[in-house]
Amino acid sequence: MPFDSTSPPLFDHADHALSIALDLRSSGDWPALEQFCLNALQRFPQDIELRWQLSHCFWLRHDSVAAEAVMREAALHHPGNGLVSGAIAMYLNEQSRFAEAEAMYRVALTESPDEHGFAIDLADLELRRGAWRDGWLRFDRRLNRSQHGENGVVARMERVGPSWRGQALDGKRVVVYSELGLGDDIQFVRYFPQFAEGVRRNGGEALLAVRAALHPLIRRFVPDCVALEAHDFGTVDYTVAMMSMPLWIGLLPHQVDGRAYLHAAPERIDIWRRMLASDGSDALRVGLVWAGSPTHRRDAQRSVPIAALAPLWRLPGVAFYPVAPGREGDIAAMRSAGARIAELPEYTEHFHDSAALVSALDVLVTVDSSPLHLGGALGKPVLAMIDGASHWCWGEGETQPWYDSVRLVRQRRPGDWTPVVERVAAALCGRLAQRAAMRSQQASALASLG
Template sequence: KALELKPDLAEAHNNLGLAFQEQGLPDQAASCYRKATAFSPNAPEPFNNLGNLLTNEGKADKALPFFLKAVKLRPDYPEAWNNMGVACQNLNRLGHAITCYGKALDLNPGFVDARNNLGIAYQHLGETNHALDCFRKALALEPENPDAHFHLSLLLLLQGKMTEGWKEYEWRQLRDEWKNAHPWSDTAPGWDGTSFHGQTLLIRSEQGLGDTIQFVRYLPLVKDLGGKIIFEIPESLLNLFRNIPGAENLIPLTPPESSLPHHDLSVALMSIPGLLGTTLETVPDLVPYIFPDPRKTASWKRRMKHKGMGVGLVWAGNPGNHDDRNRSCDLRHFLSLAGIPGVQFYGLQKGTAADQANELPHGMMMENLGKHLRDFSDTCAVIENLDLVISVDTAVVHLAGAMGKPVWVLLPYAPDWRWLLEREDSPWYPTMRLFRQLEPGNWGELFRRVTHQLQSVSAEIHRVAHRKEGKRCNE
């Protein structure tokens, strides 16, 4: 109505943009913000809002000029400084991000979001003590802030402080991001980790496929505590999980508007470790707990006729993951492995990143199987025929680890909480080895170590095979 009376009213265009953005209509919102900046070029709010919109769309580089304009128009604008810090952080400009958050906090020491964001930036730089201080200060200012509790939990779990970490991790379910991703309307009481004989427990998978593969190990432990289990999982995992102990009743993810099977209790899958009191010393690490389909395994074996080592490669994770820009790399980084004798490489990559295999770096030989993998049961059968998997942090490393297969994980400088700090092994997967970046973004040095190690392993396999062949000849 206001725009009908006065079409050049910048404030009305700005407010309409906010409404469009709230409704998930970014194009319309951007149009409104741009009109607001045109009609009122000295008002900082539309520039800040347009920058936020672009950051949320993954266009942080395009967002920065609008934040710079906003703080130029109003230097004492803490929200714009904070938002500019988020954009810088998304571009891995962590030093600039910390400066921006510092500006915001100088202007408003009680700005909880800026304090929390500052902690995240410090954690990405490996400065865990500074990060911990930020999260604690944020909670001192706002004790019920779910985001601060959640990020504190990730840091505690990263440090191996699981007892406190799992407790704080429960705050994830109160975050808007989690609610939007899991719009559950279940009215059943939550399970408290005790015996439930005579009752039915609904376990709901959450977050990524790798998370579900990692934590499905808890099903037999839960089954030992009581009655019937219904496990709700992504459809792409149904075939893979059919033979897991405790997974007798699998159902695909249920749309919010659909009714669930009858159950008496419910629990989110990643709440189970905390309910069962898991510590570093009591992680259930018995592998394998996922097994390949024998027929599929035999079929792939006939196709994958390689001499020497068979090594599977994955170079990118889910592009929708908030940290994908750090944990994924380009296929070209694997080129240093190409000249190692006695090794046959197989691409296991899915998604748009698999297209990189269509134009392999010069000198690299690899058979790309990704396009033939319909679901994770196919991937499982392929891995069963491999000697080693080398992958960035994605669901495939969890699958290989859960199968008890040798797997090397290529980790960014600031790893996900489950990989802990300063260790090459994982308490979750006994057959796993971790290769960590020694500085942010430096894949080159990491791959030099991986190449050296693979050369050593391949050479040892060749020596063992040569000795066995010599013995057969002598006999």
């Protein structure tokens, strides 16, 4: 008999209720989870875990105000609880109430000083408001987490060589390695030459180790880099996580250079250009990324539902190309809704192929995922659809220093992507008009020569 979330609770222990709540969460039935938690909290009003599940349910449904209210009530039952304060801070952050979130994270760290996750979230807020000296230093606490990240790369690399903490480098060899997401690697690999030069000036040598998926592309920027998975490091005295380079070079906001620094192989770009032109169309060729990795903590907040993309399908003279391998189900749904999504041959998941494809396109429209950083690093025009809270590096407005070619199109209300997509559609119409005007001018110039 299926469980009825609307019926009165029939259990005697909060642990039993939590088990049912977790099953409902796994099923993705958010209305049932909400109703069940509300019923269960009538019997166990002080249970933190049930309140957390209810608040998280509201957050996943883009209602951080309700999520905050749930945890505020938990704080009345459990004053001084760092986990409760940290949850409140998280929901304040999701509402773009950044100053309040920062203050609450400081409270949470006072109550639970060993919660490294709170320190990392606080560092994000410090970096967002430009306090980079404090932010980079605090962000290094991510290396202290017991699991050293979900993929354990920090722990593995510390077995290769201890983390460098400012020791003398004369005659020493330092390996800088990929650590967080692929987008983070693309964004911050630009600082390896500066870091390596500092190591060299101090008598040492630096080697870059990036994930295999990025290696062919990054090798065009740092020719002697190696693939992280190959473990071909040679002698290693120290290791440095990629995202710690800004701390060691003392990176400040005014030092960020938004010029392109990555380049796809010209022969691969030519292959893609010929392939894209083979349909004989004169359309504006637009790459499209509507969702990031489903394992990302904020994927529900940063991904755009397929239905919200409808304004794009009405644009004349625009052809869309999915820069998202492995999402055939989404692509089929878009086509059934009238989208002109071009067929692309299978290509590898190595970013040198993605870089060549993006380089061959006219514009990239993307959510906040690694293709955004790829397009920006390549200097391609990018329209970035980002949610209100988003990653710290995008600040709070619609300009950013990281990539000169990237324009931010920011969500104004949580979960409401329609205005964002409409503005993207208007921007693409503007590009079509610019292209038409340029071609008209060129035709007039040629006619005058005749």
